[in-house]
Amino acid sequence: MTAPYPTPASGPATPSPPAQPPYLPPYQPPGVSGARIAGAVSLTLFYFGMIGLLPYYLEQYAARYGLASPIEPAFLLVAGAIVAILAGLSVATKPTRGWGPVRVMSAGFDLIYVVYLLQNPIYATTIRGFSITLTYGHLLELFLIPPAIGLLAGVVTTIGDIHHPWERIQLQFPQRA
Amino acid sequence: MYQPHPSALYRLAQILRALAILALVLLILFLATVAYSAVEMGEGIAKQAGSEHRSYSASLVGTAVLVNVTFPLSNQGYYNVRDLTLVAIFTNTSIQSAPIAVTETATPVNIPGHGTSDLTLLTAFDFANPAGPYLLLHDTNIAGTLFLNASYAAIIPVNLEVAFNYHWGAPFANLSYSLGTPKLESNETVAIPVTIYFENHTPGLTITGDLDVVVTQPNGTVCTKQTFPVHTEEGPVTLMETFYSPETCSLSGDTISSTFVGPGIDIALPTETIP
Numbered sequence: 072m073t074a075p076y077p078t079p080a081s082g083p084a085t086p087s088p089p090a091q092p093p094y095l096p097p098y099q100p101p102g103v104s105g106a107r108i109a110g111a112v113s114l115t116l117f118y119f120g121m122i123g124l125l126p127y128y129l130e131q132y133a134a135r136y137g138l139a140s141p142i143e144p145a146f147l148l149v150a151g152a153i154v155a156i157l158a159g160l161s162v163a164t165k166p167t168r169g170w171g172p173v174r175v176m177s178a179g180f181d182l183i184y185v186v187y188l189l190q191n192p193i194y195a196t197t198i199r200g201f202s203i204t205l206t207y208g209h210l211l212e213l214f215l216i217p218p219a220i221g222l223l224a225g226v227v228t229t230i231g232d233i234h235h236p237w238e239r240i241q242l243q244f245p246q247r248a
Numbered sequence: 249m250y251q252p253h254p255s256a257l258y259r260l261a262q263i264l265r266a267l268a269i270l271a272l273v274l275l276i277l278f279l280a281t282v283a284y285s286a287v288e289m290g291e292g293i294a295k296q297a298g299s300e301h302r303s304y305s306a307s308l309v310g311t312a313v314l315v316n317v318t319f320p321l322s323n324q325g326y327y328n329v330r331d332l333t334l335v336a337i338f339t340n341t342s343i344q345s346a347p348i349a350v351t352e353t354a355t356p357v358n359i360p361g362h363g364t365s366d367l368t369l370l371t372a373f374d375f376a377n378p379a380g381p382y383l384l385l386h387d388t389n390i391a392g393t394l395f396l397n398a399s400y401a402a403i404i405p406v407n408l409e410v411a412f413n414y415h416w417g418a419p420f421a422n423l424s425y426s427l428g429t430p431k432l433e434s435n436e437t438v439a440i441p442v443t444i445y446f447e448n449h450t451p452g453l454t455i456t457g458d459l460d461v462v463v464t465q466p467n468g469t470v471c472t473k474q475t476f477p478v479h480t481e482e483g484p485v486t487l488m489e490t491f492y493s494p495e496t497c498s499l500s501g502d503t504i505s506s507t508f509v510g511p512g513i514d515i516a517l518p519t520e521t522i523p
Contacts, residue, residue: 166450178268201409202411203408203409205405205406205407206405206407208408209403209404210279210282210403210404213275216271217267217271217272217275221265222272223264224265224267224268227261227264228261229262231257234255235257236260238254242254242258
C-alpha cells in the first residue's frame with residue numbers, strides 16, 4: 072500500500088507503517104508572509120479606492136450639478152473602508168484556517184451593505200425642469216447574489232477546514248521541495 | 249508535484265467561489281452596458297427633442313376638442329424600454345379647481361434597443377366641464393404635467409415628470425354678436441342685420457358645421473332662430489345674416505345664444521344679453 076503523501080524512505084525489510092491520516096505533518100503550512108501582507112494592503116487600498124473613494128467623489132461631483140443622492144457621503148467612505156479591510160484580511164488569512172470565517176464576515180458585511188442600500192433604492196433628481204426618478208431596487212437585488220454565494224462559500228470553507236484540517240491549505244499552498 | 253484527491257467540501261467551496269466571482273463580473277458588465285445604453289438613449293432623445301418630427305391634429309367630437317399628438321421616441325441603447333406609458337394632466341386652477349383634462353397613452357409602448365416607436369397622446373378638452381364656457385371663448389395658459397413611466401433593461405423602473413406650459417387656443421375666441429339697425433318690414437316683422445364674429449385659435453382645428461343662433465325674450469319666447477353654415481380653419485370668421493323677428497320683440501334685454509352643431513358635434517356657446 073502506498074501512503075497518500077510522500078513518506079521518508081525506509082528499508083525494504085521494514086514493514087509498512089500504519090496508514091497516516093492525510094494532510095497532516097510533515098506538511099508545514101506557509102503562514103502569513105510579508106509578501107502576502109503587502110498584497111493584502113495593496114488590495115485593501117485598491118478596494119477602498121473603488122468602493123469607498125470613487126463613489127464618494129462621484130457623489131460629490133454629481134451634487135454640484137444638483138444630482139442629490141439619498142446616501143450620505145460619509146457612509147460611503149466608512150462602508151467602503153470596511154469592505155476593503157475585510158477583503159484585505161481575506162487575502163492575508165488565506166493560508167490559515169481563519170480564512171473561512173473571514174470570508175463569511177466579508178461576504179456577510181457585503182450583504183448587509185447591499186441590504187442597507189436597498190432600504191431607499193430611489194434616485195430622484197430634477198434637471199432643467201425634468202424630475203427623474205430611478206428605482207434601482209431590482210438592480211441592487213442582483214448585487215445580493217455574489218456576496219450570498221460568497222457567504223455560502225465561506226461557510227463551506229469553514230466546515231471543510233474543520234472536517235479536513237490543512238487539506239485546503241495544502242492544496243492551495245503545496246509544500247515546496 | 250504531489251496532488252492529493254480533494255474532498256467534496258473543498259471542491260464545493262471552490263465551485264461556489266468561482267460562481268461568486270463569475271456573478272460579480274457579469275453584474276459589473278451588465279451595469280456598465282446599462283449605464284452606457286442609458287447615456288446613448290438620453291443623447292438620442294435630446295437630439296430628437298430639438299427636431300420637429302411630431303404630428304399634431306385637432307378635431308371637434310361631441311362636446312370636446314380632441315388634440316392628437318404623435319411623436320417618435322428612439323432608443324439608441326442596447327436594452328429595451330418596456331411598458332412605457334405617458335400621462336398628461338392639464339390644470340388651470342384660476343378657471344377650474346379640478347384638472348381640465350387628463351390623458352394617457354392608450355396602450356403601453358415597447359421600444360426595442362436601437363429602435364423607434366411612436367407615442368400617441370389623445371387629449372380631450374371637454375366643453376361640458378365647468379371650465380368649458382371659458383375655454384370656448386378665451387385663450388389661456390394651461391399648466392401641464394407629463395408623467396412618463398417605463399421599465400428599462402427589464403429591471404429598472406424609470407419615472408419621469410415634466411412640467412410644461414400649454415397654450416390653449418380657443419376655437420370661438422372673441423365671439424361677438426353685433427346687431428344693426430332694425431328695419432320694419434311690411435309683414436309686421438322686423439329685419440335685423442346681425443354680424444357674428446369669432447376667431448378660431450385652435451391650431452390644426454377645422455370647424456365645419458352649423459351655428460344655430462336663437463334670440464329669446466326674458467319670458468322664454470323665441471323671437472327668431474337662424475342657422476349659419478360655418479367652415480373655417482384657423483383664423484377669424486365673420487358671419488353676416490339678416491334676422492327676422494316679430495314686431496313684438498323689443499330685442500333690448502333679450503338673450504342671444506348659439507349652438508354649434510355638426511356630425512357628432514353639439515357645443516353650446518355662452519349666452520349674451522342684448523343691450
